Amino acid sequence: xxxxxxxxxxxxxxxxxxxxxxxxxxxxxxxxxxxxxxxxxxxxxxxxxxxxxxxxxxxxxxxxxxxxxxxxxxxxxxxxxxxxxxxxxxxxxxxxxxxxxxxxxxxxxxxxxxxxxxxxxxxxxxxxxxxxxxxxxxxxxxxxxxxxxxxxxxxxxxxxxxxxxxxxxxxxxxxxxxxxxxxxxxxxxxxxxxxxxxxxxxxxxxxxxxxxxxxxxxxxxxxxxxxxxxxxxxxxxxxxxxxxxxxxxxxxxxxxxxxxxxxxxxxxxxxxxxxxxxxxxxxxxxxxxxxxxxxxxxxxxxxxxxxxxxxxxxxxxxxxxxxxxxxxxxxxxxxxxxxxxxxxxxxxxxxxxxxxxxxxxxxxxxxxxxxxxxxxxxxxx
Amino acid sequence: xxxxxxxxxxxxxxxxxxxxxxxxxxxxxxxxxxxxxxxxxxxxxxxxxxxxxxxxxxxxxxxxxxxxxxxxxxxxxxxxxxxxxxxxxxxxxxxxxxxxxxxxxxxxxxxxxxxxxxxxxxxxxxxxxxxxxxxxxxx
Amino acid sequence: xxxxxxxxxxxxxxxxxxxxxxxxxxxxxxxxxxxxxxxxxxxxxxxxxxxxxxxxxxxxxxxxxxxxxxxxxxxxxxxxxxxxxxxxxxxxxxxxxxxxxxxxxxxxxxxxxxxxxxxxxxxxxxxxxxxxxxxxxxxxxxx
Numbered sequence: 001x002x003x004x005x006x007x008x009x010x011x012x013x014x015x016x017x018x019x020x021x022x023x024x025x026x027x028x029x030x031x032x033x034x035x036x037x038x039x040x041x042x043x044x045x046x047x048x049x050x051x052x053x054x055x056x057x058x059x060x061x062x063x064x065x066x067x068x069x070x071x072x073x074x075x076x077x078x079x080x081x082x083x084x085x086x087x088x089x090x091x092x093x094x095x096x097x098x099x100x101x102x103x104x105x106x107x108x109x110x111x112x113x114x115x116x117x118x119x120x121x122x123x124x125x126x127x128x129x130x131x132x133x134x135x136x137x138x139x140x141x142x143x144x145x146x147x148x149x150x151x152x153x154x155x156x157x158x159x160x161x162x163x164x165x166x167x168x169x170x171x172x173x174x175x176x177x178x179x180x181x182x183x184x185x186x187x188x189x190x191x192x193x194x195x196x197x198x199x200x201x202x203x204x205x206x207x208x209x210x211x212x213x214x215x216x217x218x219x220x221x222x223x224x225x226x227x228x229x230x231x232x233x234x235x236x237x238x239x240x241x242x243x244x245x246x247x248x249x250x251x252x253x254x255x256x257x258x259x260x261x262x263x264x265x266x267x268x269x270x271x272x273x274x275x276x277x278x279x280x281x282x283x284x285x286x287x288x289x290x291x292x293x294x295x296x297x298x299x300x301x302x303x304x305x306x307x308x309x310x311x312x313x314x315x316x317x318x319x320x321x322x323x324x325x326x327x328x329x330x331x332x333x334x335x336x337x338x339x340x341x342x343x344x345x346x347x348x349x350x351x352x353x354x355x356x357x358x359x360x361x362x363x364x365x366x367x368x369x370x371x372x373x374x375x376x377x378x379x380x381x
Numbered sequence: 382x383x384x385x386x387x388x389x390x391x392x393x394x395x396x397x398x399x400x401x402x403x404x405x406x407x408x409x410x411x412x413x414x415x416x417x418x419x420x421x422x423x424x425x426x427x428x429x430x431x432x433x434x435x436x437x438x439x440x441x442x443x444x445x446x447x448x449x450x451x452x453x454x455x456x457x458x459x460x461x462x463x464x465x466x467x468x469x470x471x472x473x474x475x476x477x478x479x480x481x482x483x484x485x486x487x488x489x490x491x492x493x494x495x496x497x498x499x500x501x502x503x504x505x506x507x508x509x510x511x512x513x514x515x516x517x518x519x520x
Numbered sequence: 521x522x523x524x525x526x527x528x529x530x531x532x533x534x535x536x537x538x539x540x541x542x543x544x545x546x547x548x549x550x551x552x553x554x555x556x557x558x559x560x561x562x563x564x565x566x567x568x569x570x571x572x573x574x575x576x577x578x579x580x581x582x583x584x585x586x587x588x589x590x591x592x593x594x595x596x597x598x599x600x601x602x603x604x605x606x607x608x609x610x611x612x613x614x615x616x617x618x619x620x621x622x623x624x625x626x627x628x629x630x631x632x633x634x635x636x637x638x639x640x641x642x643x644x645x646x647x648x649x650x651x652x653x654x655x656x657x658x659x660x661x662x663x
Contacts, residue, residue, distance in 0.1 A: 129394070129396060129397065129423055129424070129425060130423055131389075131391070131392070132390075132391025132392060132394070132397065132401075133391070133422070133423050133482065133483060134483050135388055135389045135391075136385075136388050136389065136390060136391060136507075136511070136513055137385070137388075137469055137483050137484050137485050137513070138385050138388060138453060138461055138464070138467055138469055138485065139469055139483055140388075140457075140458040140460060140461060141457045141458050143453075143457055144451055144453060144469050147451030147452075147453075147469075148449040148450070148451050148469065148471050149449070150451075151449045151450055151451055151496070152448065152449040152496070155449070155496045197454065197455055198452070198454035198455065198466075199453075199454060199455045199457070200451045200452070200453050200454065200455075201451055201452035201453075201454055201466075201491075202451070203451075205455060248422075248423055251471065251481070
């Protein structure tokens with residue numbers, strides 16, 4: 001089987017502004033991001049013949065195709081699992097190109113996550129088989145799963161709320177440098193985090209992402225076609241997906257030696273021919289701080305159980321940390337775009353165009369949301 | 382007054398109705414493979430170990446320990462706006478390592494909950510006509 | 521009395537202009553301020569030229585039946601079957617179609633190409649529904 005390594009590239013990126021009340025439809029936001037990405041790539045709308053889309057409740061591929069007047073879309077995919085599925089959607093886009101079904105695939109995410117009165121954060125309607133055993137007990141939101149996982153991790157390894165808070169503070173500091181981040185003007189200290197209201201004990205409000213209205217998009221194509229386009233290509237070295245081995249979704253067991261994130265890590269690093277020490281910048285989907293800490297362990301950036309010590313060491317902070325994390329602020333402080341913002345920021349870092357630019361960045365690892373299903377990418381200059 | 386009144390009751394489904402019927406009789410029934418004996422929860426049509434379709438509903442002791450817990454302090458979901466703070470526990474039953482279910486601890490202050498606390502099942506009739514399994518600290 | 525006892529439309533940002541027009545008993549269709557192309561349902565972007573400059577243009581309300589169906593089985597209790605659904609191509613632009621219902625028209629008389637004109641009914645204080653009626657030769661100017 002042929003590897004996809006280095007054969008595909010992200011050639012255009014686009015974003016809408018991120019606000020708490022867009023006053024616009026999600027279609028409008030998506031179109032702003034998509035048309036910006038097409039323009040950024042130096043392509044024409046009619047060059048788009050593949051779509052990696054979003055949930056039909058919001059903006060599905062048909063809505064984009066109709067609005068742009070696309071008449072020959074030969075490939076489309078709408079990945080499930082929200083933030084866990086986003087990088088995997090890019091992987092599917094590559095598969096569509098590899099199968100000869102499309103040449104330029106536009107990928108996007110769009111949501112009025114702040115202003116719309118729907119279940120906050122992420123879609124959380126489980127199958128009836130699972131709803132009956134969770135909802136009557138008040139488990140109505142991913143925060144409850146995160147709280148259970150965080151509490152267990154603290155019990156097993158001595159992780160503390162301050163460790164989780166350190167991740168929130170790091171992402172906020174990076175958002176403070178990003179003029180487009182929702183929390184650009186609001187600094188955050190660890191003491192602020194510790195004083196903040198409890199959400200799902202041991203997690204606090206500030207351990208959770210900020211819901212926003214906004215959209216982000218990118219264009220993928222082959223490395224050959226990328227060479228003729230406007231921007232310096234960002235090559236995809238590896239892409240992968242993994243499902244949790246836990247029998248019930250969301251119930252991340254931090255004591256398992258193998259989980260979806262460690263499976264993903266093996267896929268990505270073996271495909272890229274790299275190790276964690278080769279990664280210059282980390283973009284980890286951060287719906288909740290505790291999952292980021294656990295991902296650092298499972299991705300192999302530190303040993304199992306040592307995530308707390310790792311985040312205390314300042315390794316994740318721009319500019320001096322050895323592996324700056326979520327350099328545009330992440331879902332935690334840039335705004336929850338279900339991790340699509342992480343892909344866009346990863347591309348900016350590798351183009352040398354980021355606001356919190358990591359000097360000499362050559363590689364970026366993007367990891368989707370973890371816990372149930374996850375996916376990821378390794379990108380390079 | 383039952384703990385957490387007014388939350389959506391489970392939808393009936395032939396795959397797992399025996400669980401809720403057992404609760405009505407104040408019995409904790411866990412689905413068990415008739416071929417290899419593996420317990421599984423949530424109930425599902427196939428054994429995840431040996432893939433047999435042959436199932437039984439085994440009455441378990443109801444004893445276990447708190448594997449993890451959380452206290453929902455902030456009502457992210459409108460349905461619980463007037464119920465916070467409330468606890469959710471993940472209880473590991475003694476019958477099998479890793480056999481866990483989601484429930485709540487009642488007659489216990491949230492600040493007294495700890496991982497490893499021995500618990501036993503109790504049953505609570507809700508006004509929607511369903512009986513739910515809850516847990517109490519075991520003496 | 522609305523033709524069908526169904527949930528009424530919920531305007532969203534791009535469609536508000538359409539429903540405001542209906543309240544004025546005017547059929548207004550989104551039109552591109554750059555190339556003039558009409559677009560329905562309303563979209564943030566012109567599908568013809570990709571311009572973001574969207575405007576609203578009052579149209580004649582006249583068109584022809586481009587397609588229709590008669591629903592004979594009530595999927596939801598209380599639906600007054602039989603009822604029709606028509607696709608009307610407006611005379612202003614080829615392919616510019618609206619879905620709607622034909623009122624005061626026996627099902628067996630509906631045919632492709634039948635000329636129709638829009639009519640309005642104030643259903644609630646905040647929503648006015650549009651329907652179509654067969655165009656009579658002497659009142660084709662009525663809206």
